[in-house]
Amino acid sequence: MNVNSAELSNYATRFIDLLFDYSPKLISAFLILFIGLYAIRLTNRIIRKVMIKRNLDPTLSKFLADILLWALRILLFVTVISNLGVPTSSFVAILGAMGLAVGLSLQGSLSNFAGGMLIILFKPFKVGDTIEAQGVVATVIEIQIFVTKLVTGNNQTVFIPNGALSNGNIINYSMQGERKADLTFAVSYDSDIKKTKDILLDVLIQNPKVLKTPAPEVFVKNLTASSVEFAVRPWAKNENYGAVFSETLENCKTALDEAGIAIQPYTLQK
Template identity: 60%
Template sequence: MLAAEEKYVTSVKDYSIEFYNVIIDYVPRLVSAFVILLIGLYAIRFISRMAKKIMEKKEVERTLAEFLSSSLLWSLRALLFVTFISKLGIETTSFVAILGAAGLAIGMSLQGSLSNFAGGVLIIIFKPFRVGDTIEAQGAIGTVTDIQIFVTKLVSGNNQTILIPNGILSNGIITNYSVAGKRRADLMFSLSYDTDIKAAKTIVLEVMNNHPNVLKTPAPEVLVRDLTDSAIHLAIRPWSKNEDFGKVSSDILEQCKTAFDEKGITIQPFVRDVSK
């Protein structure tokens, strides 16, 4: 009985000594791992701030700057985490494999979101439009108010917010009305065949030339667009600045109608063919 107790005591002492030796050997590794973690967090914060300042000086697009800054921050954090656990003596090969498998599964389940993410990156890099531009895309027309990584926000003329996923937006046709700074209105009047075409064109040109918001260069145009069975189609093309486009279009139509009435020029109503 005494021999068994002595053997038990000896075993406990041996385990205690072994545990103590392990702790003594592991403490320097633990301390160095946490030192690396603290220094790494400070370095990451410093690098992130420096990157933001550099992008501000270079006048990088705000959305792109935020995206690049965030990507850099999380990439450095992931690298620091792998270094930290490696310093603790944890095998990183299997850990990285698990992360890769999880990333693949998440990527397959979020294919639509990844497509929007990629589209957002393309829009931010190639800049087919900027915040404040008026664009037409995916059947919607509005002013761009925000370009995010996954969606682009537009505000329509009647103050409705439109969200377009960047995936389909980057792969579709985009009409940007703001890039050139000026825009041509394509208006039309249908006139009777009794109309003196030269007189009508003179009246329209006079109306456009007298309007303060119609640009002189490029010069406004008026021409015969088509001769149908029932009417002469007169195309009216004034140029204006983007901000004056709506007003110019409305004013020209109204003033031309008034001038035609004064000169006795008849506007031909639309005639529907009901013979079939």
């Protein structure tokens, strides 16, 4: 194979000329990239501090900061590409086509994004609330763009897509600040109704975790074929609900035993 030295020299000269001609654009593009990334990090940090000083909701602050971060990154990318000589109009057209394709393939993710926006705007719950949704009872620890992160009572981490969460039923146990326990005790027909009510009510009154207002309630709930059912309903602060529930079960059982009042078998606690 014959190699023409004149052609090689011509190609080398053209390559060097092209390199010298394109080097300023390449160098400036890299400078814009590195300076832009630093400026984006600095801007994002300042925005977060401003939101904290304005006492904005932590979830909303993080959500807005994340959106701003990605918007600035896309803007920086477009600027770098444009500086390299790629026509911006062509890039925008390509980006639009890619966005359409990605949108069609990620309909579920877009639904989750929209669900996250709805949760942030309408606030059916916030970080720290205990909720029941999608068959899970857990405490919210983070609301992300696409999913909500929760921790259950046995320390399991659960991620629920925001789309399903925003479109389903949500029970917020923390929103009202107080919660009522609803328990049922069944005793035999031989038991004195008034005495039983007084004993059960005294158990609730003696528990310091049971709220005085709203007042605890004890009343006959039902007359079954084999027993008289009493509804026992103490109120408690959300943070004391679990303790009040278990203590009421234990203390009522102990008090009834001491009074010689027999609890019927197959008692239901609700």
